[in-house]
Amino acid sequence: xxxxxxxxxxxxxxxxxxxxxxxxxxxxxxxxxxxxxxxxxxxxxxxxxxxxxxxxxxxxxxxxxxxxxxxxxxxxxxxxxxxxxxxxxxxxxxxxxxxxxxxxxxxxxxxxxxxxxxxxxxxxxxxxxxxxxxxxxxxxxxxxxxxxxxxxxxxxxxxxxxxxxxxxxxxxxxxxxxxxxxxxxxxxxxxxxxxxxxxxxxxxxxxxxxxxxxxxxxxxxxxxxxxxxxxxxxxxxxxxxxxxxxxxxxxxxxxxxxxxxxxxxxxxxxxxxxxxxxxxxxxxxxxxxxxxxxxxx
Amino acid sequence: xxxxxxxxxxxxxxxxxxxxxxxxxxxxxxxxxxxxxxxxxxxxxxxxxxxxxxxxxxxxxxxxxxxxxxxxxxxxxxxxxxxxxxxxxxxxxxxxxxxxxxxxxxxxxxxxxxxxxxxxxxxxxxxxxxxxxxxxxxxxxxxxxxxxxxxxxxxxxxxxxxxxxxxxxxxxxxxxxxxxxxxxxxxxxxxxxxxxxxxxxxxxxxxxxxxxxxxxxxxxxxxxxxxxxxxxxxxxxxxxxxxxxxxxxxxxxxxxxxxxxxxxx
Numbered sequence: 001x002x003x004x005x006x007x008x009x010x011x012x013x014x015x016x017x018x019x020x021x022x023x024x025x026x027x028x029x030x031x032x033x034x035x036x037x038x039x040x041x042x043x044x045x046x047x048x049x050x051x052x053x054x055x056x057x058x059x060x061x062x063x064x065x066x067x068x069x070x071x072x073x074x075x076x077x078x079x080x081x082x083x084x085x086x087x088x089x090x091x092x093x094x095x096x097x098x099x100x101x102x103x104x105x106x107x108x109x110x111x112x113x114x115x116x117x118x119x120x121x122x123x124x125x126x127x128x129x130x131x132x133x134x135x136x137x138x139x140x141x142x143x144x145x146x147x148x149x150x151x152x153x154x155x156x157x158x159x160x161x162x163x164x165x166x167x168x169x170x171x172x173x174x175x176x177x178x179x180x181x182x183x184x185x186x187x188x189x190x191x192x193x194x195x196x197x198x199x200x201x202x203x204x205x206x207x208x209x210x211x212x213x214x215x216x217x218x219x220x221x222x223x224x225x226x227x228x229x230x231x232x233x234x235x236x237x238x239x240x241x242x243x244x245x246x247x248x249x250x251x252x253x254x255x256x257x258x259x260x261x262x263x264x265x266x267x268x269x270x271x272x273x274x275x276x277x278x279x280x281x282x283x284x285x286x287x288x289x290x291x292x293x294x295x296x297x
Numbered sequence: 298x299x300x301x302x303x304x305x306x307x308x309x310x311x312x313x314x315x316x317x318x319x320x321x322x323x324x325x326x327x328x329x330x331x332x333x334x335x336x337x338x339x340x341x342x343x344x345x346x347x348x349x350x351x352x353x354x355x356x357x358x359x360x361x362x363x364x365x366x367x368x369x370x371x372x373x374x375x376x377x378x379x380x381x382x383x384x385x386x387x388x389x390x391x392x393x394x395x396x397x398x399x400x401x402x403x404x405x406x407x408x409x410x411x412x413x414x415x416x417x418x419x420x421x422x423x424x425x426x427x428x429x430x431x432x433x434x435x436x437x438x439x440x441x442x443x444x445x446x447x448x449x450x451x452x453x454x455x456x457x458x459x460x461x462x463x464x465x466x467x468x469x470x471x472x473x474x475x476x477x478x479x480x481x482x483x484x485x486x487x488x489x490x491x492x493x494x495x496x497x498x499x500x501x502x503x504x505x506x507x508x509x510x511x512x513x514x515x516x517x518x519x520x521x522x523x524x525x526x527x528x529x530x531x532x533x534x535x536x537x538x539x540x541x542x543x544x545x546x547x548x549x550x551x552x553x554x555x556x557x558x559x560x561x562x
Contacts, residue, residue: 051388053562074390084385086376088312100304101389141389 002029003065004149004180005050010059011204012045019045021204022059027182027197032175034195034212035184036290042204043184044081047153051078063149074102077142078151083134087127091118091137094126095144104145112140116170132163139170149180156190168194192286200293207293215289219243222254222265225278235272239265251278301399302406308382309403314372322365327414329358330422344526348431349438351423353512353530355415356441356448360508363449366407367456371469374400374460384562397557400457401550408449415445440533447534447542451507458549461556477504503549506541509534 005027012020020042027033035043048054050061052068063072085094095109113119116136121129129137135155142150155171156164171194175181185191191198192212199209208215226232229250236242236254243255262281269276309315330351345354377383383396391399419442423435456473463469481504488495499505512530534542 053384053387055559055561070387070390070392070395072390073388078388080384080388082381084381086308086312086380086382089308093307093311097304097307098389100300100307101386101391103300103390 003027004029004031005061005063005182006065007046007050007061008059010046010049010061011057012042012049012054013057019204020049020056023201023204023206025199025206025209027180029180030178031197032171032181032183032195034191034198035182035201036188036191036198036286037184037186037201038294039186040203041186041201043186043201044153045204046201047078047080047151047182047184051076051080051151053080074104074145075147076149076151077145077147079135079138079142079155080151080153082157083138083141085126085134085137085141088125090123090125091129091140092122094137095141098141098144102145108144108146112143115143116140117166131158132160135159135163135167139167143174147179149182150174151182153184154186155183156185156187164190188285188287188290198286200290202294212286215286215293219284220256220258220260221282221284221288222256222260222262223251223278223280223282224254224265224269224276225251226269226274226276228274231272232269232274232276235269235274238272239268255284298398298402301395302402305399305403309373315369318365318369318372322362322369323414325362325365326359326411327418329362330355330419331425333358346422346426348423348427348435349532350526350530351426352419352438352441355419355422356445357512359415359445360448363452366449367452367473368470370404370453370456371460371473372466373403374457375464375466375469378464379466383557387562393558394554397554404450404453404457408446408453411449412442412446416442438530438532440531444534444539447539447546448507450546451503451542454546454549454553455503455507458553461553481505501541503545506538506545509538 003026005025007023007025010020010023010025011018023042023046025035025046035046037043045054049056050063050068052070052073061068063076066072086097089097091113092109095112096106099106099109110119110122113122116139118133118136118140121133126134126137135158139152139155142152150171152171156167159167168190171181171183175194181194183191183195195212197209197211198215200207200215224232224236229247229252233245233247233252236245236252241256243257245252245254247253260281262279266276266279330346333346333354344350377396386396387393416439420435424430456469459473459476460466460469463472481502485499485502485505488499492498533539
């Protein structure tokens with residue numbers, strides 16, 4: 001699989017603040033790659049360097065195996081932080097300028113406006129748009145040149161729940177067509193719902209990188225409750241292949257690598273004389289992995 | 298080149314402030330050689346509005362109007378920063394060199410177009426004002442036409458530099474006006490009073506060079522001028538002034554290019 005983006009020891013400081021430190025990323029083609037980190041972790045700074053608007057202090061990056069250039073950026077659809085358009089121009093006029101810059105056909109304007117549901121407002125001035133409409137126009141602009149790669153920085157920022165769902169749906173639709181998507185977000189739920197790969201960064205450091213499955217370690221959590229939690233815990237300790245356990249009140253949460261067999265666990269405990277009054281198996285959430293990873297940093 | 302001009306044109310032609318400012322400027326600019334005669338203290342100098350001195354008079358009046366062009370350039374440039382559209386253009390695949398070249402082309406095209414209007418309008422006004430037609434005199438002082446082109450480019454290059462430096466329209470317009478009126482005048486005063494050869498240095502300062510009509514106004518309105526104003530006014534701005542204008546245009550354009558190229562957007 002071709003590597004779409006590779007960064008090597010990318011660093012950027014603003015005065016004494018080191019926003020990004022020696023960042024090494026590798027984004028495979030066709031991935032929906034999430035850059036996950038709390039606010040101020042260096043996500044936007046990283047994307048700004050990759051898109052040529054901030055100059056790295058050191059390190060380098062390559063798109064499609066070549067150093068960054070304006071010609072390459074025309075093949076990348078980008079939405080960074082907030083939509084930037086001329087407020088007095090209509091959606092159509094703004095996209096016309098983007099077309100001239102990207103050297104793509106103006107016939108693309110109508111289809112992308114239709115794709116983001118803005119065709120009926122094509123001739124309204126940008127300044128009359130709501131936050132969600134502005135965001136959708138920015139996505140339309142990113143899609144203009146039918147790019148191989150989409151770079152989206154907090155694409156659901158400021159949107160209402162319906163807008164968030166629409167944008168996520170749009171991202172998934174685009175990903176289905178084989179496009180590579182680089183998505184920076186601090187919303188774990190968003191990354192978990194749409195991404196195939198993830199890089200976790202904090203204070204400019206890369207803490208973890210890999211497929212979402214790898215980051216989650218394919219772990220499941222088994223929640224159990226019984227009348228006698230101590231007896232339950234003792235029984236679980238003797239269970240073959242039992243993972244790490246922790247107590248939450250009178251509930252015991254056990255980590256299991258791979259797909260746990262609820263029926264087998266239940267039968268085993270019953271044989272040990274323990275009757276469960278609660279048994280729930282769920283996949284380990286990215287939120288838990290994220291908190292574990294960032295807590296170690 | 299046409300692509301960059303097309304991009305710039307698409308940005309400005311629907312911009313109301315651009316239309317209003319350019320409209321007011323053009324009306325004043327075209328009316329100028331016909332209306333200056335109406336200024337009471339100029340009424341006695343009929344010669345000023347006949348060939349060939351009209352080229353000088355028109356140039357002299359147009360210098361004041363070019364303040365509107367400076368404000369226009371500052372507004373258009375600082376808008377790119379406040380709307381974050383310069384940033385977006387780079388993201389979309391424009392090089393920083395193209396950001397600079399687009400604005401320079403727009404300014405160059407405006408300066409060229411205005412120079413053509415200057416030449417045609419000056420010719421019409423001079424013909425209408427001619428007391429006795431003297432065709433051999435029509436173009437003798439036409440050196441003020443390229444002079445006007447260089448003046449326009451100079452004032453736009455300076456305002457483009459200030460706009461790129463400060464990035465905020467209010468601040469840039471204030472700094473521009475402050476430099477034109479008190480600051481450069483103070484520097485000139487200090488240079489003349491304190492430094493040896495200060496007079497020579499002070500006459501090379503940018504606004505003095507850009508706003509140089511090469512003629513002392515007091516000479517024109519002296520009694521001697523009544524007798525031989527034609528001899529008092531040179532045929533153009535002179536090579537030295539044009540060369541200094543070119544130097545300042547290069548300096549301000551170069552600095553703007555450097556800022557666009559090197560700074561974070």
